[in-house]
Amino acid sequence: MADINRIKKELKDCAKDSETSGLEVKLVDEANLLHWKGAIKGPIGTPYEGGIFRIDIVLPSDYPFVPPKMKYDTKIWHPNISSESGAICLDILKNEWSPALTVRTALISLQALMSAPEPDDPQDAVVAKQYKESHDEYCATAKFWTETYASPKMPGLDMLLSMGFGEEKAKAALLKCDMNVDAAMEALLSEA
Amino acid sequence: MDRDESSYDCSDDEADSLEPSDDCFDEPAVTRHDVGFAVLDEEACLALASKVVEEVSVLLCCGAEVAHSLLRSFKWDRERLIEEYMTDCDACAKTAGIHLGADKSITHSPTEKGIVRVGGVPKTKANLPPIQCQICFEHSTEYSALQCGHAYCNACYCTYAVSKVADEGHGCVYGRCPAEQCHLVLSKALVASLLTDEAHRASLEQFARASSLSRSFVDDNAHIKWCPGADCGKAIQARPGVTGVACTCGTRFCFKCGNEDHSPCSCEDLKRWIAKCKDDSETSNWLMANTKACPKCQTSIEKNGGCNHMTCRNGACKFEFCWVCCGAWKDHLGSFYACNKYDPRTDKDKKKKQDSSRAALERYLHHYARFTNHDNSLKLETEAKVMMEKKVKEMEALGNKAWIDCRFLNEANEALHECRYALKFTYVYAFYLPEKHNFRIHFEMQQMELEKQTEELAEQLERAVEDIDHMKVVNCYHMARKRKHNLFEIVEARHHQEDEGGSSSG
Ligand SMILES: [Zn+2]
Numbered sequence: 203m204a205d206i207n208r209i210k211k212e213l214k215d216c217a218k219d220s221e222t223s224g225l226e227v228k229l230v231d232e233a234n235l236l237h238w239k240g241a242i243k244g245p246i247g248t249p250y251e252g253g254i255f256r257i258d259i260v261l262p263s264d265y266p267f268v269p270p271k272m273k274y275d276t277k278i279w280h281p282n283i284s285s286e287s288g289a290i291c292l293d294i295l296k297n298e299w300s301p302a303l304t305v306r307t308a309l310i311s312l313q314a315l316m317s318a319p320e321p322d323d324p325q326d327a328v329v330a331k332q333y334k335e336s337h338d339e340y341c342a343t344a345k346f347w348t349e350t351y352a353s354p355k356m357p358g359l360d361m362l363l364s365m366g367f368g369e370e371k372a373k374a375a376l377l378k379c380d381m382n383v384d385a386a387m388e389a390l391l392s393e394a
Numbered sequence: 395m396d397r398d399e400s401s402y403d404c405s406d407d408e409a410d411s412l413e414p415s416d417d418c419f420d421e422p423a424v425t426r427h428d429v430g431f432a433v434l435d436e437e438a439c440l441a442l443a444s445k446v447v448e449e450v451s452v453l454l455c456c457g458a459e460v461a462h463s464l465l466r467s468f469k470w471d472r473e474r475l476i477e478e479y480m481t482d483c484d485a486c487a488k489t490a491g492i493h494l495g496a497d498k499s500i501t502h503s504p505t506e507k508g509i510v511r512v513g514g515v516p517k518t519k520a521n522l523p524p525i526q527c528q529i530c531f532e533h534s535t536e537y538s539a540l541q542c543g544h545a546y547c548n549a550c551y552c553t554y555a556v557s558k559v560a561d562e563g564h565g566c567v568y569g570r571c572p573a574e575q576c577h578l579v580l581s582k583a584l585v586a587s588l589l590t591d592e593a594h595r596a597s598l599e600q601f602a603r604a605s606s607l608s609r610s611f612v613d614d615n616a617h618i619k620w621c622p623g624a625d626c627g628k629a630i631q632a633r634p635g636v637t638g639v640a641c642t643c644g645t646r647f648c649f650k651c652g653n654e655d656h657s658p659c660s661c662e663d664l665k666r667w668i669a670k671c672k673d674d675s676e677t678s679n680w681l682m683a684n685t686k687a688c689p690k691c692q693t694s695i696e697k698n699g700g701c702n703h704m705t706c707r708n709g710a711c712k713f714e715f716c717w718v719c720c721g722a723w724k725d726h727l728g729s730f731y732a733c734n735k736y737d738p739r740t741d742k743d744k745k746k747k748q749d750s751s752r753a754a755l756e757r758y759l760h761h762y763a764r765f766t767n768h769d770n771s772l773k774l775e776t777e778a779k780v781m782m783e784k785k786v787k788e789m790e791a792l793g794n795k796a797w798i799d800c801r802f803l804n805e806a807n808e809a810l811h812e813c814r815y816a817l818k819f820t821y822v823y824a825f826y827l828p829e830k831h832n833f834r835i836h837f838e839m840q841q842m843e844l845e846k847q848t849e850e851l852a853e854q855l856e857r858a859v860e861d862i863d864h865m866k867v868v869n870c871y872h873m874a875r876k877r878k879h880n881l882f883e884i885v886e887a888r889h890h891q892e893d894e895g896g897s898s899s900g
């Protein structure tokens with residue numbers, strides 16, 4: 203039912219300018235055109251700067267006449283994104299979707315949302331409250347989360363991942379041990 | 395426009411002040427409850443809607459469909475639309491989803507093969523330059539666009555329109571052009587030109603229904619509502635502030651809250667009343683605290699006074715038992731009040747609490763019993779009314795002379811229905827009146843008068859047709875209506891007083 207040709211073209215278009223756009227998409231499994239993974243660079247000048255945020259993208263069978271299903275795989279501290287589940291509150295992913303929009307435009311909107319949160323239409327009430335009432339605290343937390351969960355370069359992370367530890371756990375352990383890989387490994391092993 | 399209106403207002407005021415005020419004073423008050431709303435069938439809705447659409451399209455120099463869209467987005471408030479359109483037509487056009495600039499629409503004619511209309515002008519299809527559809531990303535020469543000119547291939551546009559109808563139901567009329575940020579709503583012409591396939595017939599019909607003038611005139615109009623009567627299909631148009639309305643099908647309902655007509659009681663009081671009756675826990679608590687089933691024959695027995703020695707009121711049973719433990723009373727003899735469950739302290743507390751809540755409960759039960767009573771009568775009389783109307787009709791059709799003049803019975807039945815309806819809710823109204831208040835005394839007097847007159851009318855109408863006294867019945871129902879009118883009038887006067895009192899103090 204889904205428009206295979208359009209989806210292929212969308213994938214190609216995304217690949218064209220990934221250097222400049224700060225956006226990247228790839229298929230999870232080459233055989234399945236309906237499940238993508240996207241990545242957004244945290245916008246400069248925001249607490250998300252320096253982070254890479256991974257997005258899970260599922261195209262429903264009626265796509266593009268219904269919106270793609272998107273959620274953050276990377277944990278993020280943002281008023282419009284659930285800090286628990288990564289669910290996103292964005293109008294164009296709901297009733298404002300139009301078939302003339304694409305996954306790419308949706309990702310661009312997400313980038314814009316990261317630059318300019320809308321705390322009056324929150325997905326995460328705790329974050330939204332903090333954003334409005336103690337903005338400095340919000341910035342600090344968002345930055346800390348970016349460093350903890352979205353940092354692309356964590357020395358030693360690849361090694362821990364290759365040993366089979368989960369990404370989130372490995373990052374948390376590294377952070378706890380001041381980026382000391384050996385200490386982090388020991389901590390992870392003692393946990394397991 | 396402003397000048398016109400103000401000059402009309404002035405002349406009206408002057409005319410009023412010149413009239414002798416006392417003899418025209420009562421007139422509008424008498425009819426206040428009876429007019430103030432009108433029953434419209436589909437034809438009437440269409441006629442009224444078309445008239446407004448035409449007026450607006452002449453005034454704003456636009457087509458009928460544009461006028462309709464504008465009116466719909468302004469909830470058919472013609473005055474507000476015109477005012478805001480004059481101030482900022484672009485903003486109005488944007489919210490209504492209409493296009494004010496040059497017409498760049500492209501539609502394929504479903505009837506003429508090879509013809510395409512560009513901005514309404516027919517052209518041969520071969521002259522269309524190919525475009526890339528921004529939905530399927532394919533190049534195509536078979537495409538359509540709304541007046542904005544945002545073109546999509548026909549296959550994609552068709553799927554889009556069908557999905558709007560399927561997902562949004564009546565809201566499909568607010569479906570917009572797929573282009574990002576474009577506010578234009580789908581036009582009837584475009585949808586009709588796209589959904590030509592037999593498979594899309596149901597969707598096309600649904601779209602047509604949703605965008606039909608008469609439907610939108612009722613659905614999107616603050617002053618018109620569908621009659622909630624089963625399979626009625628008529629609509630009621632009411633003036634602002636009107637609550638109780640009656641459809642020609644016999645359904646009476648409140649225009650404001652949608653419940654059955656509950657005048658003279660307010661929507662808020664009705665809501666409280668319904669909630670109260672629903673969790674009539676109060677009643678059941680009282681019954682639980684004050685009655686017990688006889689342990690032998692299960693007849694429920696109310697405790698009266700403090701004595702725990704109960705005797706079943708069922709004459710055939712007359713079992714004597716202890717209120718506290720439900721054991722046979724004869725086992726308690728000798729050891730007076732020595733029932734092991736009895737605790738005089740808790741009983742005392744309970745009794746005190748019971749006494750105050752009992753008064754409140756008795757008050758509730760008093761009103762509730764009468765409310766229910768009238769409700770029951772209403773049901774029976776409605777059946778009788780339907781039968782009577784049928785019979786009068788039959789006899790008339792047969793040319794039976796004796797029945798020709800019986801049409802007054804229909805009117806009498808109608809009056810009985812009205813009064814009964816009102817009476818039922820006077821008990822809700824009275825329940826929420828302050829306890830010791832002069833108005834309450836006044837109200838209850840009028841209520842009693844209405845009740846007497848209504849019962850008399852009911853009695854007259856219960857007689858066999860040949861025993862009915864024409865003059866008496868006519869007299870009776872006129873009186874009953876008058877009583878109802880008087881009652882409503884004092885309620886209204888009190889509201890006015892309260893409103894004035896409220897605004898001056900606040
Ligand atoms: Zn297309």
Ligand SMILES: [Zn+2]
Nearest residue numbers: 542544571576
């Ligand atoms: Zn458009």
Ligand SMILES: [Zn+2]
Nearest residue numbers: 621626641643
């Ligand atoms: Zn009706």
Ligand SMILES: [Zn+2]
Nearest residue numbers: 648650651661
């Ligand atoms: Zn109401």
